[in-house]
Amino acid sequence: MKNEGPEAEIVISSRVRIARNLSHHPFPLLATNQQAKDVMEQLTNVSQSGRLAALGSFETITLSDLTELEKRVLVEKHLISPNLANESRCGAVILSDDESVSIMINEEDHLRIQCLYPGFQIQEAWTLASGIDDIFEEAADYAFDEKRGYLTTCPTNVGTGIRASVMMHLPALVLTNQINRILSAVTQVGLAVRGLYGEGSEALGNLFQVSNQITLGQSEDEIIDxxxxxxxxxxxHEKAARSRLLQESKLRIEDRVKRSYGILCHAMIMDSKESAQRLSDVRLGTDLGILQDVTPQMLNELLVMTQPGFLQQAFNEKMSPEQRDYRRAELIRKQLRGETDHGGARI
Incomplete structure (x- = not known):
């Protein structure tokens, strides 16, 4: 979230996730505690091999050693799935030091390799994920069928086992009422559109996650391409919509952006839905050159920092929803004013 990649004014991040299972082992939903433990030991041993270490420094975290709050923060940072956080029996996550690589063990599948890049770098994320997959496949016997491909717990992942997605900020398409037409066309070409936290989540802050739906019948490269x-x-389309807004509604856009910025700088209470929308307005203003003092990286960080789990970790206190709204407003005010003392927590 602190780095900037290609097309960063529109694409927040690119992610590739690969689902794999081990042959001769029950899938996680049917495994006993001992069987799940055996899988975890086998896969963590692979993670400590020299080939993976050559890609950087990695840390193995056992989910049972974490508090519920710590697991929630990992979910909010998109480093583990809600499913792994809720079903952490013999579960683990292997994180690279920059958190661009997250390898989940005993989630819905035995192994889920995730690579997360800033900006529009979906092909780079796929190259790295594929390389890590090769390391595990050399050391572990994957569940694979010649006709169906890689076997997974959920039938929708069978085949390549790949889910690739880009997180996009599309405020201009929303403001010009083009978003429904665009997203309808996207779904007709085998892609899915979801909110910030994937399936079942709302597209808060004009953030949309576009990902492949088809994993069977296409090659990995075809899916990525x-x-x-x-x-x-x-x-x-988003760039064209932004140009149109500046040409036809510049004063209204400036007013909307600066109103949201003023509210964020001075509000005493802010719920998550309003903060997401206000931050979206400010981000648009930054990208259009209306605001000069706010960086995209700061706004990216605030996407995480304003989530319930991170707020409680940042201020080291358990909070009611009302207390979170107060602390969220306080954190945003301090961040926008350059006051970085928010409990010593890091992104």
Whole structure:
């Protein structure tokens, strides 16, 4: 979230996740505690191999050693799934030091390799994820069928086992009432559109996650290329919509952006939905050159910092919803004013 990649004014991040299971082992939903423990030991041993270490420094975290709050923060940072946080029996996550690589063990599947890049770098994320997958496949016997491909717990992942996605900020398409038409066209070419936290989540703050739906019948490269091509078209539509807003409604956009900025700088209470929308307005203003003092990186960080789990960790206190709204407003005010003392927590 602190780094900036290509097309960063529109694409927040690119992610590739690969689902794999081990042959001759029950899938996690049917495994006993001992069987799940055996899988965890086998996969963590692979993670300590020299080949993976060559990619950087990695830390193995056992989920049972974490508090519920610590697990929630990992979910909010997109480093583990809600499913792994809720079902952490013999579960673990292997994180790279920069948190661009997250390898989940005993989630819905035995192994889920995730690579997360800033900006529009879906092909780079796939290259890294594929390389890590090769390391594990050399040391572990994957559940694989010649006809169906890689076998997974959920039938929708069978085949390549790949979920690739780009997180996009599309406020201009929303403001110009084009978003429904664009997203309808996206779903017709085999892609899905979800909110910030994936399936079942709301698209708060004009953030949309575009990902592949099809994992069977296409090659890995075809899946990545299709997503890349569609995402590129969405980027161009968003850019055109932003130009149109500046040409036809510049004063209204400036007013909207500066009102949201003023509220964020002075509000005493802020719920998560309002903060997401206000931050979206400010981000648009930054990208259009209306605001000069706010960086995209700061706004990216606030996406995480304003989530319930992070707030409680940052201020080291358990909070009611009302207390979180107060602390959220306080944190945003301090961040926008350059006062970085928010409990010593880090992104």
């Amino acid at each position: 299709n997503l890349y091509g569609v995402a590129r078209q969405i980027i161009e």
